[in-house]
Amino acid sequence: MTRRLDATLYLVTDTLLCAPRSVPAVVAAAVAGGVTAVQVRDKTASRRDLLALTRAVQAVLAPTPHVPLFVNDAVDVALVAGADGVHVGQDDLPAEEVRALLGPDALVGVSTGSDAELDAVLALPGGTVDLVGIGPVWSTPTKPDAGESLEPAGVRALAARARAAGLVAVAIGGIHSSNASLVTGVDGICVVSDVCAAADPAEAARLLREEMGR
Template structure:
């Protein structure tokens, strides 16, 4: 992994409770988020580009990697640190040809075969999930459960981030299954106190990592 991380936060406008997205993400970073992804499914390309520019500037100020979901053109336009792909997006090897060797490329996986394929094709990290039920994504697949987290821990030697329905009350279960990097959306960006909630997640993860 070009730059390791432990608390991965994804944007989610539907959860902000009237706050500005830049304020929410900055509070998350101040609480310990050390990688940020822009993912907004209902925005126009221009709106996404404007958001990406603003988030790129914010994350650069804190030296936090900035990832764009799906849109390679927007990632290139703002010189994002990388891109996150789904199983139905541009194939990972094609994305690598476009982005070059130095950018971070992550891909969502829902089964061991997909995780192994991602490693073979040169992903920098994989998403493992959704671990639990989640409302952050309309077209989400069925939860993969903690068993899949354990499978990846045991059989796929590469960085992965557990994602999907992870809250403070169940994060320990995910960490006990072997996860060392956690992705959170609504539990952080929708929290009343974003910074404090991010800090609580960060502490739990670092404790599990022995840091």
């Protein structure tokens, strides 16, 4: 069951890259520029700080309820905050456990970087997972532990399988406005540094949307 989810331009936050601006300030600008989905990711924050960050981002997203907020990894934080969903990687809680904790109405995303990882997602009962993040497209300094680069052709192949199964497929890893137009066959792209580290996050998002339209 695929829920209504526009993942055209999916921002994953990085607290350090946003600094000295706050994450919520960058998110607000990015959404004004065309970001359609947001994931709060901060692997080093305590759960209490992550909860506060999630709530602060929820506050700036309140005027745009069509922009869903995912929490990376921390299902408990998402439950307390009432976030729209959770995104898990291969080291996080299994997707079926996340779905069981969050209930049927939440959004569940899973990172996949190979046919085997996608196979595992596709073997789950329908409705367990809504979205797969496919990557890394290219290597990226913001996630040095990510697997080997898939390149656009590898992403396209995995995305085709995921989309055939009714999942939303987004590409992630090393995507910037300069190469966004090379990433095709997906429902959307995820960016971290191209928006979080931009001098003007709204303009960066606008540029990405423009390049994706080419």
